[in-house]
Amino acid sequence: MPQLQRLVITSEQLQGEQIALTQEQQHYLGRVLRQQTGSRFIAMNGKGQWWLAKLDSPKSAHILESLNITTELTIPVTLMVAPAKGNAFDQVVRCTTELGISRLVPLLSERTLLKPSPHKCLRWRRIAIEAAEQSCRQVIPEVLDPMSLTAALRWSQQRGQTTAQYICVTDSAVSGLLSKLAPTQGIILMTGPEGGWTTTEQKQAILAGYRPVSLGRRILKATTAPITALSVIAAHLEQHSVSEQQEGVT
Amino acid sequence: MPQLQRLVITSEQLQGEQIALTQEQQHYLGRVLRQQTGSRFIAMNGKGQWWLAKLDSPKSAHILESLNITTELTIPVTLMVAPAKGNAFDQVVRCTTELGISRLVPLLSERTLLKPSPHKCLRWRRIAIEAAEQSCRQVIPEVLDPMSLTAALRWSQQRGQTTAQYICVTDSAVSGLLSKLAPTQGIILMTGPEGGWTTTEQKQAILAGYRPVSLGRRILKATTAPITALSVIAAHLEQHSVSEQQEGVT
Structure with a gap:
């Protein structure tokens, strides 16, 4: 179809x-x-x-x-990202919708350059609908209103018992996201703004229960990082084909 | 640094x-x-x-x-992609350079809409240099001149003994790329044009030794698919941190 x-x-x-x-x-x-x-x-x-x-x-x-179709990820994945300047964030909304996110939270971190207007948020919601139609999603991801890091950490703490929470950092001594993924009922993942997290922000998230993970040895742009993270999560959740999953091979 | x-x-x-x-x-x-x-x-x-x-x-x-730095993937990864219309392919060159490709081959498949001019190829090489500088790559990926699918399959057959070769397809009965990755000395990966591969092209690649793999249950745009595939390959090769790898944990 x-x-x-x-x-x-x-x-x-x-x-x-x-x-x-x-x-x-x-x-x-x-x-x-x-x-x-x-x-x-x-x-x-x-x-x-x-x-x-x-x-x-x-x-x-x-x-x-x-x-009867099944195109959704098996668990809900929430992505929290500091939007980049200009229209670069449109690409993040589009690609991560294609990759199966359930919810997108625009984050206002210390180094976030864009303070999104209500008009921008409406635009992102429209892009999410279009990308959901085109990529055969069953569910349209929810794009929340922008939140401060503190508010986002409070929001995610209320879901702490049932979700695995990750913050992507550039420290190469940290293990890769893929090696840290484990069975869970949901995932919340944060990627940083252009210029990265401040040390304080990183500590604040780790204290709130977020596990630091790496997306590789190279420096990814702020717009590439969320697409990479979602690609890894979707691949992990959908390693086997639909027919193999129905046979219980996973 | x-x-x-x-x-x-x-x-x-x-x-x-x-x-x-x-x-x-x-x-x-x-x-x-x-x-x-x-x-x-x-x-x-x-x-x-x-x-x-x-x-x-x-x-x-x-x-x-x-x-003394180590930011390259442990094995060379060649990406073969049919370029999308307009400037959308710039994003593919940029992101896959950040993600560690060694070589990019623009493919002329049956449904490829763009026939890249020499000027376009020069532009992609310049983008690869910029992205390599910004993402801390040690090596600048090579951007080859565009090739027909037949020429690309011949080119990859010469490397057949030492490389694992994958073609990304939209058939959901096929296993995910991540589950098919195995120890190898190199990877060659093909992703399709807007509108997808023709059945003949898909068969031709499989006959030439390419293994069909899925990038998930949803339909990815032609520009998202190569970024997703490279994200999965890099994550697989770099699951553990640099320090863990030095200790031989992998």
Whole structure:
């Protein structure tokens, strides 16, 4: 089914089995993709459910059947990142959505250069929706409002019993993230801003229960580090194919 | 030492212990960074050697000492990627250089939209140098001229005995890259263009000895896939810290 167009619909758009398309969706299906009445597409509610749908008119569609797919990581992964200047953070939102994050927290650390406006946050949420549609996610990652490091540490301490918490640091004496991953019910991971964490910030996170991990011997850009970290986590959680997992090989 | 400026110098610039700076380097050190006579920087030859150097004048410097660093992956990794449209491939060159590739081969597959000009290749080589300086690489990755898939498979067959060869595919019944990595003397990895490999291309690579691997259950963009693959390979090769490796813990 991945070759069919995927569209996120809200609960307000769904009345029984009928879907009322938004003006933007009408334009996209009708004008951009030139889909006719009778064409099929995938409707997703962004919370795990996919349906096969059929266009009844330029403005509406109806559900044909519920689709059974499994594209989510097996546990929720929260990423806390200090946004980079300009639009460089867009790439982080897009790639880490493709890689399966559940939640993204923009962090205001001491060396964070960007103080994101509400407009920026709306933009990141829109990018997360688009990337979720394109990458066949079942769930749209939640992009929270920016938080200070102190608030983020307090937030994650409330989840401390059930999640493994990691802070990526540049100290090469520290073990790699991959070697520290262990069975858990969830992961929270922090990567630093351009210029890195201050020593105080690093200590504060470690005191709050975060384990320091390395992403390798080289210096990664602040925009590369979260993509690398998520790639490693997703690869660890999905080492074996779906069919092997169903057979219990993992 | 990573906080010092790093500059790549050619063998022609080095006469005994004296370094003749290029006009671009003179401008960068003197005008952009406002470095004075007596300032220190790191000179790297891009082939593994780093030196601590001291500015003698705006135009020249001399070597103080040879530096002992280890930031390269333990085995050479060649990445073969079909370049994406526009400037999106710049990001791939930059990030995979940070992640430790030895060699990048732009691939001309059936669905490759970009036919790179010699000017593009020069641009990618310049990006590789910059990213190598910034990420503390010892070696500058080689960016080869674009190759057809057939030529690339022939090229890699000549290295078949000593390298493990992987092709990233979107089939979810295939195992993850991480689970297929095994001790080897080198890795060659291919990721597909926007729109994916054709069935014929995929078969051709598998027949030539490439093992198909998955990068997860979601659909990654053509520009995300190589960064994800390199993140997984680097994490696998550098699971343990440098000090643990020296103690033989791996």
